[in-house]
Amino acid sequence: MEDLIRVIVFEDNRDLREGMTFLLQATPGLTLAGAFSDCRDLPTQIPALQPDVVLMDIDMPGITGIEATPLLKALRPACQVLMLTVFEDEDKIFQAIRNGASGYLLKRTPPGEIIKAIFDVHRGGSPMTASVARKVLHFFQEPAKTAPNDYQLSARELDILKGLVKGFSYKLIADEFFISVDTVRSHIRHIYDKLQVNSKTEAVLKAIREKLVLE
């Protein structure tokens, strides 16, 4: 019977790696399945060592931890990847998450919390350093930041634009608002002027990309 969580460490700094292995070996409930300075032998190591949790550094020779993560998840989907790195720029955080990382800790995290995080991530949680989490949350909040309608579209023009974004023809839009097709044409001319485009498709693209209309 095997209740131990099998952990692998990928970390190119030797001192850190050895510190981690020492820490893991000293923790009941965990077992160190391996510790390596790079991810070059991932395809053989993963099937052989069958880790439950991987502590992944980002900056390593050869393959970065961010690149290695999807490879690892492809080899062993149930394995949880916990990034453990000094980087806290949004790019790296989001890349890691998109590539399948389930947790993201900065290296300055105290040992006790790293251990706790290993259990957390294995239990289905996503431990994250608070400052990293803030960057993730900003992503959800920033839609508000997106520039509002400063093209000075009138209310009616917005109506028409919404019609275009629904994929309607001039005729359908005319029917929708009980106005003539010529009027629709007229509004659309003004919309094109204001948005600086000259086709329906461009107008629709601009409307969506700049969120001039709610989809």
Next chain:
Amino acid sequence: MEDLIRVIVFEDNRDLREGMTFLLQATPGLTLAGAFSDCRDLPTQIPALQPDVVLMDIDMPGITGIEATPLLKALRPACQVLMLTVFEDEDKIFQAIRNGASGYLLKRTPPGEIIKAIFDVHRGGSPMTASVARKVLHFFQEPAKTAPNDYQLSARELDILKGLVKGFSYKLIADEFFISVDTVRSHIRHIYDKLQVNSKTEAVLKAIREKLVLE
């Protein structure tokens, strides 16, 4: 000089609220600015008490914590809202985040961590219970899930579709790939068949919404 973090608690359960106030009062570095069972008097309380951090329950009589959060942030944008609730369904989590919450803890979090979270959130972090964080991360990873869109478009058809999404006319697309306009037309007919649409705009909309092309 005032280095204390001013904290307000909104929590309708009296025992919990009193437990929290006791905990906060006993913690150096924090000062309890108020504790209330609902958010009805938010507009007067916030300016009067000037909190730095608010512990916010969700399920309260009158206004829910989720509804109260944007009001509070409007009154005092610098104030950090830390949700403290039993709910861990995605809807509530995302609503809270969109409305301006900066942290999200489940009530089963031990007191010591709640205290730590208050300092974290005040320092600009976003403490989150690991299981909550996992739900947030899933949001970023799920684009993969949104990919049952197999319309069997050929490579060339995808090229053409990308051209449409760039807002190009048939003629421009023809020039881009050094083929005739009639060929473009022909490809587009097939694209329309496969996507089940019948206009450029609809095709572009479908392509974007279902991420058939990378924008």
Next chain:
DNA sequence: GCGCCAATAGCATAAACGGGTGATTTCAAA
């Protein structure tokens, strides 16, 4: 009251588009 502007509408013309039909070539799978 006067002027401005959004909303409405019409007409005209040229370009772009959508749909029908059909054809040739190439390449890979059956």
Next chain:
DNA sequence: TTTGAAATCACCCGTTTATGCTATTGGCGC
């Protein structure tokens, strides 16, 4: 080897769009 899907091109015909010009009406502000 046959079959079939992709990619290429062509012609036709009617519809939709893009653009230019013009014009009336009803509100709003000054």
